[in-house]
Amino acid sequence: MKNILILTLAALLLGGCSGPGPVDPVQPGDWRGVLTLPGGELPFSLQLKQDGTEWMAVLVNGDERVEVTDVTVNEQQMTLVLPAFNTRIDARRDGAGFSGTLTLVKRAGKQQHIPFVARPGEEYRFLRVQPESYVDVDGRWAVTFREDDGSESEAIAEFEQTGNVVEGTFLTPTGDYRFLAGEVDGNQLYLSTFDGSHAFLFTAKLEGAQLQGDFWSGTAWHESFVARRDANAALPDADELTQLVDEQFTFSFPDTDGNMVSLDDPQFDGKVVLVALAGSWCPNCHDEAAFLAPFYHQYRDQGLEIVGLMFEHLEDFSAAATQVIAFRDKFDIGYTLLVAGSSDKQRAGETMSMLDRVYAFPTSVFIDRNGNVRRIHTGFNGPGTGRHYDQLVAGFTETIEQLLAE
Missing domain, CATH: 2.40.128.120 (Quinohemoprotein amine dehydrogenase alpha subunit, domain 2)
Known part of the structure; x- marks a missing residue:
């Protein structure tokens, strides 16, 4: 009896030391991601793709596809990094899925940590079962x-x-x-x-x-x-929300290498200049940059220059410059980007004192060949707005072509 007890105890000890059993490999395909906010669960669609040992992820929101290429996936963990937003997801294996934390960097470098889980093979967003009845909100x-x-x-x-x-x-x-x-x-x-x-x-x-x-x-x-x-609902005219209060519009800020660049520099002499007040943290600014990057290449030889004044969450110059570089690389931006200061709108307004305020990022200032401000457009309607985006693109193009023709 004593020998049996000893053998049983030894077997239990050996079993306890052997660790968990093998973990199934992570499968590419459709996953359901969930972030837990104070107001409840925020679901989104997540596609994991594998090419040999390399992984990438795609965030899916309706017609939008956000590709994430800085991805680590193995049997123990998953990490997604979006450098242009300074955002990351760190998660550990949890059964067939993953659980962990989304880290968002906000103004002045403050971080938000949001619980995150992902489960494979789940393609629904909010509702697992189709409802029997539903209202019309179209x-x-x-x-x-x-x-x-x-x-x-x-x-x-x-x-x-x-x-x-x-x-x-x-x-x-x-x-x-x-x-x-x-x-x-x-x-x-x-x-x-x-x-x-x-x-x-x-x-x-x-x-x-x-x-x-x-x-x-x-x-x-x-x-x-x-x-x-309300089919006739309307917003204020975006060309009237920000006003010029000083006849001379000028600036002088460092580029990402610390070299000072001014609107008075020879590279802008006799040019039509579009100045975009923006930030790498701002999704609407990403939408604008996705439009402006090819737009600049199209009109540069006709005399267009674009300058992005980047107002960043991170106030340390080196950290802010790193974010601006990531933003530039994401969109293959060929126009000038300058590190302009804090993303706080009040402080940005003090920096841009020739404007009555900085009401929104982005704000776009159109300057003619003689250095005169001809138009200031506040905000940006991106591709998610459909026809409103098409109208904005047409309006920006018309303004630039008119100024170039003068």
Whole structure:
């Protein structure tokens, strides 16, 4: 009996020392990612792709595809890094999936840490089971957002609904909320996006003719909102929101190597100059850069120069310059990028004192060959806004071609 007990104990000890069994290899394909915000779960679609030992990931929000090439995947961990946003996901293997943390870097380098999980083979977004009934939210809506302190702002929502699947965006005077995707269940609307910077969750209920809901961004931002269908809803003219208060528009900032560049430099003499106030942290600025990079190559030989004044979350010059370089590399930008200062709008406004304020990133200043400011456009409607993006591109092109022809 004693020998049996000893053998049993030895077997248990050996079993305990042997560690966990083999872990199944990570499979490429469709995954469902979930971020946990104070307002609930924010789902997004995640595609993992493998080419030999190399991995890449694609974040999917409706029609949007955000490619992530700095990816590490093995049987124990997964890491996704988006250097242009200074964003990363670090996760450990958890059964068949992964669990870990999304780290977002905000103003002044403050970090938000958001719980993250991913599960393989799950292609649904919010609803695993198709609902038996659902309301119709298709169309254009006039929206009022209310912050927790009671202050309000106006916006427009445009939704396209197919069955119970909804895609769309919110347009605001400072830019759009990019590609939102989700579903309707009964009278409940759910929308989300995660594009590497925005971590947005919208939930709403249709009561009569009015949508009432909540908007969560990351770990710290919350607004409630109400919306009513209004085919004629309009926002303020984006060319009237920022005004020139000094006849002379000028600047002098360092490039990423620390060399000072001024609008008075010979490279800008007799040129049409488009000055874009932007930031690598700003998704709308990414949309603008994706348009401006090829636009510059198209019109450079006709006398166009573009300068991006980059207002960054990281105030240390070296750290800010690193972010600007990552932004430049992402879009293969050939025009001038300068490190202009803090992303805080009040401080940016003090830096750009020839403007009455810095109301939004991006803000685009059009300057003719004689150095005169001819137009200031606030915000940017990106590809997620459909026809509004097409109209913006046409308007920018018309302005530049007119100035080049003078």
